[in-house]
Amino acid sequence: MGTKLLLVDDEDGIRTFLGISLADLGYEVLTAADGRQALEIFAAQRPPIVLTDIKMPGMDGIALLRRIKEQSPDTEVVMISGHADMDLAIKSLKFQAADFVTKPINNEVLEMALARVQEKIAMRAELRRHTENLERLVEEKSQRIVQLERQAAVGQVVESLSGAIRDIAGDIEDSAATLSDLPCFISIHNQYMEVVSTNALYRARLGEMTGRGSWEAYADVEPRDCPVGRTFRSGAGQRMEASVRTVLGERVPVLVHTAPIRGGDGEVELVLEITADLTAISRLQEELRATRAQYQLLFDEAPCFISVQDRQFRITAANRLFKEHFGSPGEGVRCHAVYAHRDEPCDKCPVARTFETGQSHQWETVVTSRTGKPYNVLLWTAPIRDASGAITEVMEMATDITQLRELQDHLASLGLMIGSMSHGIKGMLTALDGGVYRVESGFRNDDPGRVESGWATVKDMVSRIRSMVLQMLHYAKHRELNWAATDLGAFFESVARLVEPKAQKGGVAFVRSLPPGDLGSFEADATMLSAALVNLLENAVDACQDDTAKPRHAVTFGVRADETALTFTVADNGTGIDRETRERMFTLFFSSKGCKGTGLGLFVSDKTIRQHGGAISVDSEPGQGSTFTIRLPRVLPESAKTCSEGS
Amino acid sequence: MAKIMIVDDDPNIVTYLTDIFTDNGYQTCAASDGAKALELVKAERPDLITLDIEMPEEWGPRFYRKLAQDPELKRIPVVVVSGLAGNKYAIPKAVAALTKPFDPDELLGIVGSVLGR
Incomplete structure (x- = not known):
């Protein structure tokens, strides 16, 4: 039998003909002439699909849709609408109608709409099946968990054991030593105060004690005072210091812990005794201290800036290199204040991300030292966790990659x-x-x-x-200065003579401007410095030749000197330089000369002048001309004489 | 006599190309950037254009785009002569692309075959 479908329409004809088409499609068609009748049939037959006209006297299609959806949200309702009431059709979709078809009804469209609805119903059924399966699965797993819980109860012995070990570990100054590192003698005793079982280390050091009295291993402990006896009497775990006698007859100071193991009736049935060799513990403590010292040394000497930060980015520890470059961070000082001199954390803070994700993060950035020197650093972070695994702090290592x-x-x-x-x-x-x-x-x-x-x-x-x-x-190759004491007047003239012919050939006047008398001498690599100045002067001549706005052009080459410093000037009334060019002109491969420029000249001039401990500055207005001012010390700085700048 | 327009910002290269073409029986005219070239091409109506790619003011490809938008000018064949590697991709419709420094006989061969001589 086909799927039930309720067809609601106030027109007889439609009910009849549409009913026939739907029956052809294999539906078991129920019909109703108005909303009230439809609800009655729906209540009785519960058809999964309802096909209803929107415009009907009395209860209209939308009201019917809402009532049906209230009663049975899974029922799919397809609306039939006239062309004129498209608004109503769309409104019906808001009330969970599955679809709508317009009159006159095209059978193919209707068929497709119904196929979609069927598919939706099938999918919903499948989903429900999955959900039910899931519920069954959960139930099965729950039962299994209960079973496991029961087994876990049996593992109480193990529980007591690890509890006792935790206590011992606590005694060894919160060292995180593991069981295998602990030099423990482990034994289990029964109510008759007999040793029932011992571990290998126990047997090796204290001998085969199984079946003997619980107190016999101790050097001078009365049976009633022995830890096992006390545990049976009090029902509580014990902790005491005592001495044991080894098979070799030595007395060894030990720390004893005991833990009661209860039977089903709550009575203490067995006692677990764990005895730790204190001499070995002090040796372990010594090792631990040495290891810590090594870590401290590593921490301090590592060639990166290391800091440990809490959740508020306060620096709780910093290594030597960090302190040297960024100062010793005081109480509560935050990372971003030290590194970036800002009040808020950085956007891409890797420490924050590590707190969030528990993973290591990397970030490359620039930090500024207390002297204002910028460092390119690669930051690498790692979480520091407490015993429970929660992240309490984050360590941040900053590797200086400035040189790289x-x-x-x-x-x-x-x-x-x-x-x-x-x-x-x-x-x-x-x-x-x-x-x-x-x-x-x-x-x-x-x-x-x-x-x-x-x-x-x-x-x-x-x-x-x-x-x-x-x-x-x-x-490509860094050149060292080949310097010598140089006569300033002669040097000035030699430079001027190199450029003068080119200027004159280009119709540009070449003017010398220098004070009368002996200018003294200065230290310089005359060849390199001469090349740098010639380059500037030739640029000035070019700037004049490129300028068509002024009738006459001149390049003025000047020099002034006092006791410690000298100043060269190269001035022209050529094209001038705009601001953007001024800012970029000393960078490599910047050229404003099109095919005539290499983009190297000013870069090399600037480099040469800086190598001499000097500086170059430029003053220019587009259309007015430019003045380059080169200041140099009379005596080269020591650094320039021995080794060169930048290396 | 066929006329060739040379577009290049380097006057030395303009002289070189002018020498080569006039010695081989062509007329020439020259422009130093794309904007000037567009004015000149309308005035002179050359039969062929040699075009540099990288020039101040207006680069070769932009000039070519403007040229190609003009129905009367777009049929003028263009030979790219440029120092840029991969310049044959700069103007895909160029009849040939030569890399500086170029072989003058190769250039004359291309020009001759394009102009049907």
Whole structure:
């Protein structure tokens, strides 16, 4: 017999024809002409599917839907709606209608809607079956657990044993020594105060005592005062110090613990006696102390910053290196205050995450020491747990990777250099080809003008390639200063003479500005410093030539000096430099010159000047021109003479 | 006489390409960046364009996009001549892509076959 389906519609025709279609689909169709009748039939027959018109006199379809769902939430109700009352159809979905079909009813649509409903019902039934299975499973498991509980009760002996061992462990100054580490003599005694059983260590040190009196192992203990006797009398575990006599006749001081083992009637049936060799305990304590000292040493000497923090990120312990760089953290000082000088914890705090997850976490960040020096550090955390396994504190190790990062930057720069320069070099080589081609074709056509201009290109390219290669070599290999006392006036003039011809050729006036008289001498690597200044001066000439806004251009090269320091200035009234360029101009491979620049010049100049213990600054307005100011000490700093900056 | 437009920011390379083309019977004109090239291409209507990729102001690919949007100009064949590795991906529709430093005979061969000589 098919699934029961209740069809509710006030129109006879629909009930008849739809009824036939539904019967064809295999349903056992019940029909009702209005809501009231429908509820009666529903109460009696409980059909799993109801198909109802929305618009009906008296109780309408939505009211019927709500009543049915109240009585039987699992019953699926499909609504039939006219095109005009789509709103009602949608509203019905809010009241848990399974679906709706519109009039005139398309049999295929209806069939599909009913198939979905059937599927839903089938799934619900399956789900219920699973749930019931699950309940049965839980019941079975519960029974099994009860069984296990009963078995566990039998394990009371084991329980007492571990309790006694815990007590002993507590006596050995909260050391977490395990049973195997404990030099314990374990024995079990019966109500007749006889030794029933002993462990291997007991037998080896104290001899075979099984069947003898519980007190006999002791050096001078009366039978009634022995720990086992006291336990039987009082029913409570005992703890005392005594001495035992070994098979070799030695007296060994021991710590004795006993624990009563009760029978089913609550009477003490047996006594467990655990005796610990105090000499061995003191040896273990000594070992423990040594191990702790070693850990302390490791903690202090580890080449990273180590701190231990509680849940409020307060530093409870810190190693030597940490204290050296970040100061000894006082009571209650928080990690973020010490490392980052901030009031709130960091967003990605790995300590917080370790407290949360119990796992180790890593984070790379920059911290600032008490002297203000930044360190790139890789943080690594580990939870510290108490005996119950709860995380009480987190240890954080910060490895200083500043040098690694610097090295990486250097390598990345080299990679960038190769990429950026290969483009420049390709352009230059092509231009060189062009010059050679021009020279050749000039010779071929007997055109001296062409030969000359081609040759000028070749010379220009060769010198550009040459200077680029030299700069590359300079960057790739760190050069030590080859310094000597240098006459300032002569040095100034030699630099000026290198640039003056280029300026004049480009129609730019070259002006010297220096005080009269002897300027004295200073310490410098004249070759390197000269190259750095020439580079700045040539840039100034280029800036003038690129500027078309002003009729006349000049580059002014100046020097001033006092007793300890000297100042070079390179000023031009060329194009000027915008702010972004000013901020980036000393970085590697920054060039504002398009195909003419290598992006190395100012970087190398700046590096040379810093290597001399000096500094370079720039003042410029776009359209007005630029002034570079280079300050240098007369006497090189010791660090510059012996070894070089940065290394 | 076929006319070739050279687009490159390096004047030395413009001279080089101009030499090569004029010595082999072509007319030339030249622009130093993409923006100027677009004006020039409308004025001169060249038969072929050699195009550098990396230039100040406006790069080669952007110039090409603008060129390709103009129904009259988009049929002009473009030969890429650039120092960038992988430049053949920069303008996929270019008839050829040469890497600097290039072989002048190869360039002349490509230009000759494109212009049907």
